[in-house]
Amino acid sequence: MPIPLDTTTVEIRINGKSYRAIEGESVLEFALNNGYDIPHFCTHPDLPVDANCRTCLVELDDGSVFTSCTLKAKEGLSIKLDTPKVKKLRTQNMELLFGKYKRHSPRILHGYWSKTLEELKRYGISGDNYKRDNPRRPIHKLGAAAELDPALCIACNKCVEICQFIGISHLRLEGRGSRTRVGTNCDPQNDCIYCGQCTAHCPVEAVREQSHLEDVDRVLKDKKKIVIVQMAPSVRASIGEGFGVPYGKDLTGELATAFRMLGFDKIFDVNMGADITTMVEAEELIERLKHKWEFTEGKRKDPPVRGPMFTSCCPGWVKFVEFYEPELIPNLTTARSPQIHSGGAYKTWWAEREGIDPKNIVVVSIMPCTSKKYEARFDHLKIDGNSPVDYVLTSRETIALLKTHKIDLPNLKPSSVDREGMYSGAAAIYGASGGVMESALRTAFKMATGGDLPGIDFLPVRGFEGIKKAEVKLGNKTVKVAVVAMPKNIRPILRELKKNPDAYDYIEFMACPGGCIGGGGQPIPNTFEIVKKRIAGLYGIDRKMNLRRAHDNPVVKEFFEYLKTVPKKKREAILYRGYEKKEKGE
Amino acid sequence: MPIDLIEKLKSANIIGRGGAEYPAWKKWIAVRDAAKKPKYVICNASERELATAKDFHILESMPEMVFRGMELAMDCIDAKEGIFNLNGDYERNLKKNLDRLVKEASEQGRKYTIKIFEEDPSYIGGEETALLNAMEGRRCEPRLKPPFPTDAGLFGCPTLIHNVETFYDIARVADGTYDGKRFYTISGEGDHNGVYHLPADWTIEQILKETGNVPKQDFFVQAGGGASGTVWNQKQIKTQIARGSGAIVIHLTSEDPKKILLHWVEFFARESCGKCTPCREGTYQLLELLREKKSKTIPWRQMEPILDVLEKTSFCALGRSVPVPIRSYLKNVLQYP
Numbered sequence: 001m002p003i004p005l006d007t008t009t010v011e012i013r014i015n016g017k018s019y020r021a022i023e024g025e026s027v028l029e030f031a032l033n034n035g036y037d038i039p040h041f042c043t044h045p046d047l048p049v050d051a052n053c054r055t056c057l058v059e060l061d062d063g064s065v066f067t068s069c070t071l072k073a074k075e076g077l078s079i080k081l082d083t084p085k086v087k088k089l090r091t092q093n094m095e096l097l098f099g100k101y102k103r104h105s106p107r108i109l110h111g112y113w114s115k116t117l118e119e120l121k122r123y124g125i126s127g128d129n130y131k132r133d134n135p136r137r138p139i140h141k142l143g144a145a146a147e148l149d150p151a152l153c154i155a156c157n158k159c160v161e162i163c164q165f166i167g168i169s170h171l172r173l174e175g176r177g178s179r180t181r182v183g184t185n186c187d188p189q190n191d192c193i194y195c196g197q198c199t200a201h202c203p204v205e206a207v208r209e210q211s212h213l214e215d216v217d218r219v220l221k222d223k224k225k226i227v228i229v230q231m232a233p234s235v236r237a238s239i240g241e242g243f244g245v246p247y248g249k250d251l252t253g254e255l256a257t258a259f260r261m262l263g264f265d266k267i268f269d270v271n272m273g274a275d276i277t278t279m280v281e282a283e284e285l286i287e288r289l290k291h292k293w294e295f296t297e298g299k300r301k302d303p304p305v306r307g308p309m310f311t312s313c314c315p316g317w318v319k320f321v322e323f324y325e326p327e328l329i330p331n332l333t334t335a336r337s338p339q340i341h342s343g344g345a346y347k348t349w350w351a352e353r354e355g356i357d358p359k360n361i362v363v364v365s366i367m368p369c370t371s372k373k374y375e376a377r378f379d380h381l382k383i384d385g386n387s388p389v390d391y392v393l394t395s396r397e398t399i400a401l402l403k404t405h406k407i408d409l410p411n412l413k414p415s416s417v418d419r420e421g422m423y424s425g426a427a428a429i430y431g432a433s434g435g436v437m438e439s440a441l442r443t444a445f446k447m448a449t450g451g452d453l454p455g456i457d458f459l460p461v462r463g464f465e466g467i468k469k470a471e472v473k474l475g476n477k478t479v480k481v482a483v484v485a486m487p488k489n490i491r492p493i494l495r496e497l498k499k500n501p502d503a504y505d506y507i508e509f510m511a512c513p514g515g516c517i518g519g520g521g522q523p524i525p526n527t528f529e530i531v532k533k534r535i536a537g538l539y540g541i542d543r544k545m546n547l548r549r550a551h552d553n554p555v556v557k558e559f560f561e562y563l564k565t566v567p568k569k570k571r572e573a574i575l576y577r578g579y580e581k582k583e584k585g586e
Numbered sequence: 587m588p589i590d591l592i593e594k595l596k597s598a599n600i601i602g603r604g605g606a607e608y609p610a611w612k613k614w615i616a617v618r619d620a621a622k623k624p625k626y627v628i629c630n631a632s633e634r635e636l637a638t639a640k641d642f643h644i645l646e647s648m649p650e651m652v653f654r655g656m657e658l659a660m661d662c663i664d665a666k667e668g669i670f671n672l673n674g675d676y677e678r679n680l681k682k683n684l685d686r687l688v689k690e691a692s693e694q695g696r697k698y699t700i701k702i703f704e705e706d707p708s709y710i711g712g713e714e715t716a717l718l719n720a721m722e723g724r725r726c727e728p729r730l731k732p733p734f735p736t737d738a739g740l741f742g743c744p745t746l747i748h749n750v751e752t753f754y755d756i757a758r759v760a761d762g763t764y765d766g767k768r769f770y771t772i773s774g775e776g777d778h779n780g781v782y783h784l785p786a787d788w789t790i791e792q793i794l795k796e797t798g799n800v801p802k803q804d805f806f807v808q809a810g811g812g813a814s815g816t817v818w819n820q821k822q823i824k825t826q827i828a829r830g831s832g833a834i835v836i837h838l839t840s841e842d843p844k845k846i847l848l849h850w851v852e853f854f855a856r857e858s859c860g861k862c863t864p865c866r867e868g869t870y871q872l873l874e875l876l877r878e879k880k881s882k883t884i885p886w887r888q889m890e891p892i893l894d895v896l897e898k899t900s901f902c903a904l905g906r907s908v909p910v911p912i913r914s915y916l917k918n919v920l921q922y923p
Contacts, residue, residue, distance in 0.1 A: 051730055054863045054899040065898050070730060092895045096867035133870050155860060173725060173860070178870035180860025 013078040021073035028056050028068035036081060039090060039123050041097065041203040042156035043069045045527050047165065050157050054093045059083045094123060097154050098204075099130030104151040107205055112213055113403035115396075115524065116204050133178035140184060143319075143585070144210060145194035145374040146520070150181035152206035159198035159207045166197055166513065167488025171207075182207060191323050191584045193487065195316040195511035196370025196394075196520020209370045209521060212391040213401055219362045219391070220263045227362045228346055229264040230339065230421065231255060233271055234368035234431030234517040235395045237537035241523040242399030243409045247530050248537030253414020255366075258407050260415065266346075270365060271423030273342025274430040274439070276559065277313065278550035280335040280575050281436075282443035285309055285506055292505075293477060305330045307501040308482075311436050312577075313337045315371035316511030320487055322582035325494065334576040336388075338430060339365045339372060340381055343388030344574045349562040350420055358386045365392045368431065368519035371511070383573045394521025422555040425542035432535045433485040433515030434461035434468060437508040441472055441481075442549045448474050456548055462539070464514050464532050467493065469504075483508045485515055591662055591760055592618075598759050603768065604630060604712060604749035605811060605830040606903070610756065613746055616736035618663045620744035625665040628721075628740065628747040629656050631672050632711040636853055637812025638833040640769035641750035643781040645680050648754070653687045653700065655753030658760050659746055660698045668700040669740070671717055674707045709813075709857035713902055714739075714747045716859065727859040728902040751832075770828060773812070774836035775801050790823035790834060804839040806919045813853045814907035817914040843920060844884055847912060848876050854908050864895040865905030872908075886916065 008023040014031055021030050029045060031038055041053040049069050056068045058079040065086060068079065080086070098120055107114045120127055135150035142148070148159075148171075155173055159182055163171040170192045174183030184192070198207045219225050236252040245251065256267045291304040312318050312332045321328050336344070343365070347358040365372060369392075375381070376389040393401065402409055426439035438458045445453040453472075460470035461481065466489035469482045482504050484490045496503050512518045517538060518531035547553060563571045595611040602608045617625055629652060633641040644652060656668045668691075670684065684702060692699040703721055710716045715729035718740050739745025748756070751769055758764035768786040773779045776799030784793055790809055794800045807823055808815045810830030818826050828834050837846065855869040872892055875885045893909040900906045 049730060050861075051901060052862050054895070054901070057899060067899075088891075089895050089899055092891050093863045093899060096871065096892075096895070097863050099867070099871075130867070130871050131874075132867065154863075155866065175860065177855055177858040177860050178866055180866055 010073055010075040010077075012073050012076075015079075015081055023074060024072045026069060027058070027071040027073055027077070027079060030073060031068060031079075031081070037122075038068060038081060039094060039119070040069060041154060042158065044158055044162075044201060044525070045529070047158055047161045047201070052156055053097065053154065055090050055097070057086050057090050057093075059086045065089060091123070091125065094120075094125045095127070095129045098125055098127040099132040101127045101152060101204070104149070105205060106211065107208075107400065110211075110214060111404070113400045114205060115400075135175065135179050135181045137174075137181065137183070141210065142184075142192045143194045143371075143374045144377045145370040146196050146199050147208060147210050148182050148184070148198075149206045149208070150183075152204055153181040154204055154206065155180045155182070156203060158201040158203065162197045162201045165488075166195065166486045166511065167491065168193060168195075171198055188584055191319075193316040193319045193323070193511055194371035194374045197512060198520070199370055199394075199396075200520045200522055200524060200526040203524070209394045209397060210373060211397065212364075212373065212393055213397050215391050216364055216393060216401065219364075224360060225362045226265045226356055226360055227263070227364060228266040228268050229259045229364050229366060230268045230270045230273070230342055230346075231366040232339065232368055232372075232431065232516065233274060233428055233435070233538065234515075234519060234522070234534070235366050235398065237431070237517065237534045237541075238368060238522050239366075239395050239398055239402075240410060241530075242396075242403070245410050247533035248535070248540070250537055250541050251409065252541075253416065254409050254412045256417050257412040257415045258402055258409050261407055261412075262401070262405060264364070267417045267421060268342065268346060269417050269421035269423050269427075270339050270342055270367075271427035271430070272421050272553070272555060273338035273340070273345065274427035275424050275550035275553045275556045276341040276345065276575075277335050277338045277436075278426055278439045278443050279556060279560070280341070281311065281333050282440045282447055282550075284333050284335060285440060285444050286447050289474070289477070289479065289505060307331050307497055308504040308507045309333055311440075311508045312579075313430070313436055314510045314516070315369075315375035317509045318579065319371070319374075319582060320490075320511070322579055323584070323586075326581040328494075329579045329581070332579055334578070336381065336575065336577045337375065338427075339367065339392075340375065340388045340577075341575070344383050345559050346420070347386050347388060348383060348566070348570070348574055349559050353562075358384070361386075362390045363388065365389050366395070366398050367392050368395050368516050368522045369512075370394060370520045372521075381577060383570070395523050396521060399523060420555055422553060423547075424550050424553045425545035425548035426550045427553075428541040428545065429538050431515060431517040432462070432538050433510050433517075434463070434483040434508065435515065435538070437461045437481055437483050437506070439550060440506075443551045445472075445474065446549065446551055452549075461508070464528065464535065466513070479505045481506045481508075485510045485518075486513055487511065591658060591756075594759050595756065598755075598764050598766075600752065600755050600759060600764075602749060603751035603755070603832070605635065605814070607829065610748065610752055613736055613748070614659070614662060616734070617665075617744045617746045620737055622738075622742075622744055624667065624743055625663055626740045626743055626745040627656055627659045627663065627665045627668040628717070628745060629668070629670045629750060629753055630712065630714070630717060630747055631670065631676065631750045632705060632708070632717060633673055633676075633750070634707055634709040634712060634857070635811040635813060635831045635833065637771060637773045637808075637835045638831045639771050640781050640832060642676055642680070643769065643771075644750050644754050645676070645684070649680070649683055649687055651757040652750055652753045653691055654760070655748075655756040656700065657691065657698070658756060659748070659753070663744075663746055665746070666698050668698060669721065670700060670702045671705050671711070671721070672702055673711075674704050677704055708859070709853070710859040710902075710904055713904065716902075717747070718745065725859070727861040728904075768832055771831075771833045772797060772799055772836070773833070774807075775803075775805060775838050776836045777801075787827060790818065790826050790828055793828065793834065794823070794836070799836060801836060801838060806837055806839060808835040808837065808911060808915075809833070813850055814904075814910055817911055817918050819918045822918060839919065843915070844876060844882070846915065847884065848873075850911050851876055851908075854904070858904065862899075862901035862905060864892070864900045865902075865908070868892045868896050868905070869908060
């Protein structure tokens, strides 16, 4: 990493070897970045230093022992990492933290690969020396998305801090002493939006996604089922991290091969669904804008929905609106989300074409997200009684599935997704905050003007910032757009809209930092720096593609041709959805 | 005048009587010189150390001295607001009197106000930064230092925190009546339990003799706190003084060691805030080891690795102090290998 010019560097020594470090930087992070392995369970580069776990211990020359997370680089500092004294203390604290861990972890009990178990093995922790106190609280479900397991919680506080950081503050530590564990906010005005950021920041799988691994393994063995896998835009640039692949590297081809090895019958793609979503959403946007313009010009009498149209791809955002801001429900686009669009397309259009009973089709989504598990469970999204998506695996679960089946992902020969999984570059960028907006604008521009968005790339909505604003010319009209990530950033925008409902025409919102690519289902570590690298990977995919607009995707065109042949009611069931006010816990 | 008082505190060697014994004048200078405003003065009457009741005694018999100490501090460091942290258990007995003083302090066109904060009683509330968290409505657990409260205390503002007795001493210094005494809480197997005001440099033996508390049977004492204090044998009290919170607990040598250990460990396990691994998990495991009913013997060998991490890796002084009574009891009294 280049060192900025205005910082002071100092000489520090690690195990006798000399380094230049930035004065005041965390010794733990510095050592980790330089390839040293120090156990640590309560440190995250984006969150406050808590120094709770007391395992990142190092020894100074005078024999004193410090936590390296709180130690700051200063001239002449000399630390030793693996002295007998440090090893003994570290091991003891880890034995205290992980007492009977293996006996309580469902992942381990069900025979799946577990990142935590791997760490315990690496540090030589038996986990059998102590039996931890019984917190006397059951596993707490966060909707159908995630769960908190007090028996495994080590009170590191990271989930609490990330929940507060994104602006929800649903989690908090409860209890004192040996019963201190994660719990939830009992304020009736506060609820979880199922984004799962807590699960992406838990070092010990105590706060985790609700597992679909067992279900997926079961259907893969069922010979009567046609099992379709469809992966989200984001996961192809992140699952590799579980196998030591550089951040942001696209492994679409390797993943297609891996899914075939696991026994999936068809390798399709949520990206295809994203192209459908773009078509539906762009059309609705144009319709809403035209209505608004014609109303102001006095050409129409019926008033339009006041305020902007909101995207609805993010189930966390939908829950946010339905629980916290139900009066904004009419502003949500009626377009279904990509996984529901493609899942629905495969269970109708594709099933009918192939002559398969949709009841025998199982659709498994691979998602960077936990709220997609919650979304997949909705009855009102069913088409002819079938859920468009049956199971959702997070990126982390997918890594565990591959590792459990001993599939060495990065060294597989790449293959391509099956034809009906074909997608455009506009779909590939859905995973990054601003991607949905950019894709919709590419297609809306075509729909409204018959031409192409100049330059295709719409740079003002790209990047990691929490709030991005831009204006785009659609013919002689100006469309004001905003792209927002994380609930804490939508609140000022909502205040602005209360004063002036016409401040924006179209707003994209994603619950997670950086969009889905920084989602709650992504591999751990999930840091802002890593998310930025993954984002670069997604835009790289788009850039390399010839097909870059949803409306040019021939598979999507075929699907829309099919829709012309089905009754209106079914067509609407496949493309659109409704919303309702939600109570706490719904 | 204020500068004079700081000089006086320095020459009288006024130190924190909450237990940490940090020189008071250093805190005063740090808060006075801190640039940020507002500044706060906090009097900590958390007093949850076992066998310690001297703050209660002071507040019961001469609370106006404590308020005077607070007002002197507010004058010197230019604070507009003082907060009196009152252990919730003391509320019933002391509130009426304190409310009167609070009213007086805020009347008469004075330039500052004093408020009472009623603390949910906890041992960790004696730790300055944990108390600040509790006052801010956060979890009552210690903060990472630095920054110290003198730079960034209550709501990030410079904050001067002293124990009740320290403010009492400060008022005495200002009045010119400070005589180098401190308060001792004597309890246990002596005949005259109570709170005594005696010279701070007296040996424990002198104090026990003076107060008529020397038992006839063989005994030992725990001095400095009924939980975190050090255990001294009969020979050692001839030279040792009572430090920390000034508590002296008299035990007979014939008492059951397991009972004594359980008394301490139950307290530490109950009062651990749950923040760091060694204290949260370690005190619980110590308790489990001692509660093992089958064996009469004390599992020293299993206790030692837990005491080791408590001493060397705990986040705050609560965890670090757990091994102090246990190890000194083993070394100074039980004396087996």
